[in-house]
Amino acid sequence: MGGADKGLIELNGRPLIKHVLAAIAPQVAAVIVNANRNLDRYAGFGYPVVRDDLAGFQGPLAGFAAAMAAAATPYILTLPCDGPLLPADYLQTMSAALENDDAELAVAHNGNRLQPVYALLPCTLRPSLVAYLNNGDRKIDLWYATQRMALADFSHCPEVFRNINTPDERDRLMRESKHNS
Numbered sequence: 001m002g003g004a005d006k007g008l009i010e011l012n013g014r015p016l017i018k019h020v021l022a023a024i025a026p027q028v029a030a031v032i033v034n035a036n037r038n039l040d041r042y043a044g045f046g047y048p049v050v051r052d053d054l055a056g057f058q059g060p061l062a063g064f065a066a067a068m069a070a071a072a073t074p075y076i077l078t079l080p081c082d083g084p085l086l087p088a089d090y091l092q093t094m095s096a097a098l099e100n101d102d103a104e105l106a107v108a109h110n111g112n113r114l115q116p117v118y119a120l121l122p123c124t125l126r127p128s129l130v131a132y133l134n135n136g137d138r139k140i141d142l143w144y145a146t147q148r149m150a151l152a153d154f155s156h157c158p159e160v161f162r163n164i165n166t167p168d169e170r171d172r173l174m175r176e177s178k179h180n181s
């Protein structure tokens, strides 16, 4: 997106983060926003804002570590700021997968591949995650693979993971949502 702060890019007249917050807030006990720029604007959406544990945009795991430190809940449920089509049963599907597999963490799967920024993670994994990051590792799938992982099956609705990475993708989604409404 040419370096723009993606959460603040508008889709149908509202910043992307507002679409995402509206979809997740009814499902969870508390919301934390993870951002590293425009912190005042993010704070204006009414939820606490935390910056990454590591400086320099080192990837989503640094955000997960910060959220685990800030959370008052035993688990964090993660989702990216650029995926406005989050389903209403996101938490339910993730927690059912975790329980069914008696796993430590759950990660979404669209039927084809892992969707690694959609995860249900216990905050007790923070020391493991911090150690992984301090070792210089950044690959999200490889850290998951070191834990007991459940796959949450979203193969019946793979479109919920559509996310906006280019102006073109934003415009296409906007045209489609107007067409459907």
Ligand SMILES: Nc1nc2c(ncn2[C@@H]2O[C@H](COP(=O)(O)OP(=O)(O)O)[C@@H](O)[C@H]2O)c(=O)[nH]1
Residues within 6 Å of the ligand: 006, 034, 035, 052, 056, 057, 058, 059, 060, 061, 062, 063, 064, 079, 080, 081, 082, 117, 163, 164, 165
């Ligand atoms: N906290 C944090 N999140 C990041 C970082 N880099 C990417 N993300 C988030 O990870 C998600 C996926 O990133 P994105 O650039 O859209 O990757 P893609 O969709 O896989 O091409 C988005 O919500 C980003 O905001 C980072 O350095 N720190």
Ligand SMILES: [Mg+2]
Residues within 6 Å of the ligand: 080, 082, 163, 164, 165
């Ligand atoms: Mg993306």
